[in-house]
Amino acid sequence: MLASRAFSLVGKRALSTSICLRAHGHAGVVKADDFSLPAYVDRRDVPLPEVAFVRDLSAQQKALKEKEKASWTALSADEKVELYRIKFNETYAEMKKGTNEWKTVLGGVLFFLGLTGLLLIWQKHFMYGPVPHTFSDEWLSAQTKRMLDMRINPVEGISSQWDFEKNEWKK
């Protein structure tokens, strides 16, 4: 009881979403103005929606529905497809088909990353002053030597990577 109510709620939500997202070209589609009425939904985990997709059948479609009451082997392939399209909006293949939205998202992300990069380059060039003199190569090498002499981080850090016997970095 609760499950079927939950499903119909889900179905209505999915229908309103699918109306927004997917274009549908069939005439006679149930307009989901009244959410208390049973609605059609294309969902992989709801295989049999509460109503058929096409509600108002044309004369030709009505004739086909009459033919359906007889033996199904008499139906041609096209007729079977037409019957399917009366009952359902999309095939499973159409439902599972992805969109190209990921390309838009990825493009947007990369664009803004690039924009930020340009901003950073501009900042470094026009805004910031020079770095302190302790970043010169001479100072850095004296500093590194002092760190090694002090045995800073000797277990897994910098002093563990220096070979004190051979006076060179460990290979």
Next chain:
Amino acid sequence: MANHSQLGFQDASSPIMEELVEFHDHALMVALTICSLVLYLLTLMLMEKLSSNTVDAQEVELIWTILPAIVLILLALPSLQILYMMDEIDEPDLTLKAIGHQWYWSYEYTDFKDLSFDSYMIPTTDLPLGHFRLLEVDHRVVIPMESPIRMIITADDVLHSWAVPTLGVKTDAIPGRLNQTSFTTTRPGIFYGQCSEICGANHSFMPIVVESTPLTYFENWSSLISS
């Protein structure tokens, strides 16, 4: 001190810090496992490989309640063990006071002599070649190595915090209050730290430098500096 792009901890120079590093490795592994699981489920959901037809799942609900409880216990037990370990004060050989001011530290060694001095950062313009910018001080805190040291931390004006990462020490310096911490250095060396509570304009420019030396050198130093 840390390298320029160091992300992880500095190597431990005290037993408590060794314990903290191990616990951090353990906690990080737990976090990695959980994050991998969540990432996996997220990927499955985004590829639409998970259906939502389930309404009743008592067994899996039991598992995903019990399992996180076990994970939390696995985190809490070592954490509490280290917490209590930190509070053990085992007969310190030396007690010294660190007092935070705006913007320098002052230290008092009053166990045997009446020794006190201020410790100011060395400005970058006066820095000798190869010394560490914003980390060096004029008077270091010299202590004997491999001896339990008790620190009493307080402040003179505003909040400061006395921190030395490699020793696993960070204690707030609060005016009108004496906070106690202790550590034992496992090796000789010079250990750097920085004030860790915002205290005004020069908060980034009042570092802490602890020099751990064998006892004879410490005694040498203390007799020299008090004269």
